[in-house]
Amino acid sequence: MDNNNIRVRFAPSPTGPLHIGGVRTALYNYLFAKKNGGKFILRIEDTDQTRFVPGAEEYIIESFEWCGIEFDEGVGKGGPFGPYKQSERKEIYRQYADALIESGNAYYAFDTPGELNNKRKEYESQKKNFSYNAAERMNMRNSLSLPGYETKKLLKEGVPYVIRFKMPEDETVEMNDLIRGKVVVNTKVLDDKVLYKSDGMPTYHLANVVDDHLMEISHVIRGEEWLPSLPLHVLLYKALGWEAPEFAHLPLLLKPEGNGKLSKRDGDRLGFPVFPLQWKDPKTGELSRGYREDGYFPEAFVNMLVLLGWNPGDERELFTLEELTKVFSIERVNKSGAKFDPEKAKWFNHQYLIRKSDEELAGLFMPVLKEHGIEADKDFVKTVIGLVKERATFVKDLWDQSYFFFIAPEEYDKKAVKKRWKAQSYDQMKELSEILKNTEPFTSANIEETVKKWIEEKEYGMGGVMNAFRLLIVGALKGPHLFDIVALIGKAETLKRMEKGLQTLGKKE
RNA sequence: GGUCCGUUCGUCUAGCCAGGUUAGGACGCCAGGUUUUCAUCCUGGUAACACGGGUUCGAAUCCCGUACGGACUACCA
Structure with missing residues (x-):
């Protein structure tokens, strides 16, 4: 394969915030492109005007900026194959739909949504499924079943119509998937999908094939949910006389518990974000949390995500984006869906945090x-x-x-006091503060030496003294090495805290 | 219902294509150790080839079937 011709795309629909599954799909596309010295393109698939959500496109772009995933071409970036937004390419699709009709691979259909709906209900009541296919198309209202003059008349009168693909009646379609291998389907089980809608917009099927061809996309890497429509797409390339790109269908991201595709609801229910960035629904005002706002580093987020469905083959787990662009390969992408594990996501963030x-x-x-x-x-x-x-x-x-490095304790953990503030603690701490007063230099090592020597001489219990001391300084039984703390806050603050603690806790009888 | 895809520890996964491993790692969990405390850390442990046939001297690995799960089945993408 000529690496210079590797071109992949991420093609989201601006219908809301980008789900992490989508981010992963884009990430794999990006890594594949970078690994092979190719180009990565952002195309916005907004052919369904009824589902447009304001702000979604900006959200998508901002998400990738945060992740550090850069596009070479596309919406917000430009490039020689634009426009990259399908609504701005409207005129382009029509000619291909016409060409398909011309070549006998597509036809006009005049059935109204209501008619179709009734038909489906009718079949359903007989426990059958309606499929607009070779067996049924002649019973419907279309340019195949109607006489030529009737079709012409309907068209001329401006009766709404769609353009459907004429699915071959009985043909075996062999396809190759880079991840799954050979997939074979017979067209008998496929239907005459709508390619061109009555509103003058193409459907996904037509638009993605036309655009991928025109934009010279070499590899289509997308979610597994597209696998069932792969035969249609392959047939479309063939009908248009084009060479089809390579395909790779990625496994799904599953819920942490039970089964099924990860959804927004799971995040709310289980308490973790499903979106890269926080999202406020423009209609309902509902707020969905995001990884960024929850405090994740983008590097950790990307690292966590890339390992959900791919692995390097060795035991390394921590990768920068840069490293990933070198080691990623589509062959090592898994076939089966991955359950998302919020605990491991946290672990990744911890790893990145301690390395900073x-x-x-x-x-x-x-x-x-x-x-x-x-x-x-x-x-x-x-x-x-x-x-x-x-x-x-x-x-x-x-x-x-x-x-506790910044503020003195206001109160003292009750459990800790009960456990560690003993009868002798008051006098010991009083004594200790006198010793500390004269300790110079007030460094961690020196204080430690002094205090330990004193404890030994007096034969006090190490644990008893240190815990009481910690209680006065921190207010609870937690925190790093105590001598580091007192050295850092300084002698004056240490003595002040001790005095206040002694006053507050008093002498236990 | 139909079509397609999938199935290794609780989870992410290595191993499968080119059959022979005590089935490896990581997260989590548990135990022990370190420590003045908590956390970290270190050491150890727990735990899996969905099931049934077949091929073979030998199957996680190849073949078939079953079960289970998922996706798709819109004038949505």
């Missing part, structure tokens, strides 16, 4: 501190982060892990 520099994290954490009303020195914040970042999954977790 204290400097970068400090930059991200400063605004969080500000929200809590804290103005802190950046170097101080950096040091704090170095001590606690291992314990966090998200930047916002850093607060829970470090607030």
Whole structure:
């Protein structure tokens, strides 16, 4: 295959926020293009005007910007094969629909939606399925069943019509899928799909074939839900006299529990985002959470997503986008659907968080501190982060892990007090604060040495002293190495906290 | 209902195409260790070839069937 001619596209419909399954499809397309030195195109498939949702297109573009996935051509980017929005290509499709009629591969159909509906109901009541196919088409109102003059008359009168594909009656269609291998279907079970709607717009089937051909798409990589219409598309290429691209149908993303396609509802129910970015429904005002707003790093999000249906073949799990463009291959994409695991998504974020520099994290954490009303020195914040970042999954977790570096305890964890504030604690802490007062330099190592020596000399229990001490400084039995904490907050603050704690907790009888 | 696709630990998966592995890794979970606490971390453990036939000396791997699951079955994409 000539790599210079590799061209793939992601072709979403602007009907709402982009689902993570869609993001994954786009990601695989992108990686395939980059790996093979090809081009990645964004095409907007807005042929259904009734389903248009304002803001959806912008949402899609913003989502990919956040992920770091870049298009080479397409909506918002331009390129030599534009326009890239199907509503702006309206005139193009008509001529191909006409050509199909001309060649006898398509025909006009005048059945109204109501008639079709009745027909379906009628069949349903007999427990049969209506299919607009070779067996039925002559019983319907179309240019095949009607005499020529009648069709002409109807057309001239402006009676609404659609253009349907004339599915061959009994033909075996052999197709190849890059992921699944050979797929064979007989046209007997297929129907005469509408290619061109009465509103003058093509359906997906016609538009995607025409555009993929005109845009010189070499590989169509899309969701598994399209597999059933692959025979139609292959036949369409053939009828139009075009060479079909290669196809790859990706497995679905499934719900974490039970079965079925992952949907927005699952996210709400199980408490994780299904969308890359937060989305506010323009009609209902309903808010759906997004990975970005939930605190995920785009790198972690992409990394988590790429491994849902693909793996490198070795045991590596952490990849940058850049690395992925080198190791990705369509052959290693799985056949079966993957259940989404929110726990593993968190693990990925943790991995990325601990790998970030204290400097970068400090930059991200400063605004969080500000929200809590804290103005802190950046170097101080950096040091704090170095001590606690291992314990966090998200930047916002850093607060829970470090607030005691910034504010003195207002109250003391009741359980901890009960467990660790013993009869001797008051006197011991009083004694300790005297020792600390004279400890110089007030560094973690030096304080540790001094305090440990004192404990040994007095034969106090290490656990008892340290836990009581921690209680006074932190307010709870948690946090990093205690001597690091006191050294960082400084002698004055340490003594202040101890004094206040002694006052509040008092001497236990 | 019909058509197509799929099925390895709870989850993501390696292994399957070119039959011979104690069926490997990761997340989770459990236990132990480290620690002044919590968390991290380290070590260990738990746990899977959907089922039934066939081919073969030998099947997770090849073939057939069954079951289960999913997608599709619109003038939606």
